[in-house]
Amino acid sequence: MVLEVRNITKRYGGITALKDISFSIRQGEVYGLIGPNGAGKTTMFNCITNFVEPTSGEVYFKGENITGLKPYKITERGICRTYQNIRLFPQMTVLQNVMVGGHSRLSSGVFKRVFRMKSQKHEEKRLMERAKELLELVGLGQMEKLFAENLSYGQQRRLEIARALAASPTLLLLDEPAAGMNETETENLYELIKKIQSMGVTILIIEYDMSLVMRLCDRIAVLNFGEKLAEGTPEEIQNDPAVIEAYLGKEEEETIA
Numbered sequence: 140m141v142l143e144v145r146n147i148t149k150r151y152g153g154i155t156a157l158k159d160i161s162f163s164i165r166q167g168e169v170y171g172l173i174g175p176n177g178a179g180k181t182t183m184f185n186c187i188t189n190f191v192e193p194t195s196g197e198v199y200f201k202g203e204n205i206t207g208l209k210p211y212k213i214t215e216r217g218i219c220r221t222y223q224n225i226r227l228f229p230q231m232t233v234l235q236n237v238m239v240g241g242h243s244r245l246s247s248g249v250f251k252r253v254f255r256m257k258s259q260k261h262e263e264k265r266l267m268e269r270a271k272e273l274l275e276l277v278g279l280g281q282m283e284k285l286f287a288e289n290l291s292y293g294q295q296r297r298l299e300i301a302r303a304l305a306a307s308p309t310l311l312l313l314d315e316p317a318a319g320m321n322e323t324e325t326e327n328l329y330e331l332i333k334k335i336q337s338m339g340v341t342i343l344i345i346e347y348d349m350s351l352v353m354r355l356c357d358r359i360a361v362l363n364f365g366e367k368l369a370e371g372t373p374e375e376i377q378n379d380p381a382v383i384e385a386y387l388g389k390e391e392e393e394t395i396a
């Protein structure tokens with residue numbers, strides 16, 4: 140298993156955002172995390188990356204307990220993420236944004252390196268080549284010199300993915316990557332995620348676009364009010380009565396059929 144989430148509970152005061160959640164992700168899988176607003180999906184990402192500390196429970200990555208490690212240490216081990224609310228450096232170029240991602244395994248020196256200190260030129264060149272490759276991969280090869288703020292929303296989401304990949308993750312966490320995308324952009328995103336999977340990267344994805352989730356994911360967990368309601372293949376999830384009732388409900392026919 141690449142990732143094992145064991146009995147994670149997260150409380151915020153009186154709110155139990157996650158209640159005793161366990162699941163495991165196999166090498167090479169695309170694993171989906173779905174559920175209504177407030178179900179606890181982003182909180183789960185935050186617990187895995189230790190952006191917030193779980194109240195109880197443990198996270199194992201490649202067999203090692205990573206619970207409580209500093210977020211940058213977790214990145215160093217090979218878990219990278221994108222955010223629900225895009226977090227780019229808007230006034231840095233597209234290329235620089237990806238290069239920053241390449242430095243995220245280091246705890247310091249990020250800006251020094253991006254702004255070309257002499258002694259680091261060789262490493263920087265390597266990073267730049269890698270960043271350019273990644274921009275080609277996500278379809279932004281022609282846009283490296285633009286400021287990130289000048290990209291469309293869909294392009295910014297792809298740039299976030301390139302930046303996360305720059306640290307060469309084993310496990311990539313994608314938080315609503317299709318949010319705000321039109322049909323064509325979503326289709327391109329599907330192709331991109333499949334390509335990333337074929338490169339051997341394991342993927343955990345939070346997403347509301349059910350047609351994308353059902354096509355993309357090998358397995359899915361459904362969260363509802365902080366509890367794990369179901370887990371299975373897309374087919375199993377679509378036919379699970381508890382899921383249909385609690386989550387998909389009225390939308391079932393148009394969303395899932």
Ligand SMILES: Nc1ncnc2c1ncn2[C@@H]1O[C@H](COP(=O)(O)OP(=O)(O)OP(=O)(O)O)[C@@H](O)[C@H]1O
Binds near residue numbers: 154175178182
């Ligand atoms: N920092 C926080 N302080 C207090 N409560 C929080 C905090 N973060 C999340 N919560 C609460 O925890 C619950 C789960 O939120 P979370 O954002 O993880 O849900 P989600 O499934 O990601 O929803 P969405 O898709 O709307 O982002 C919600 O009730 C939310 O209000």
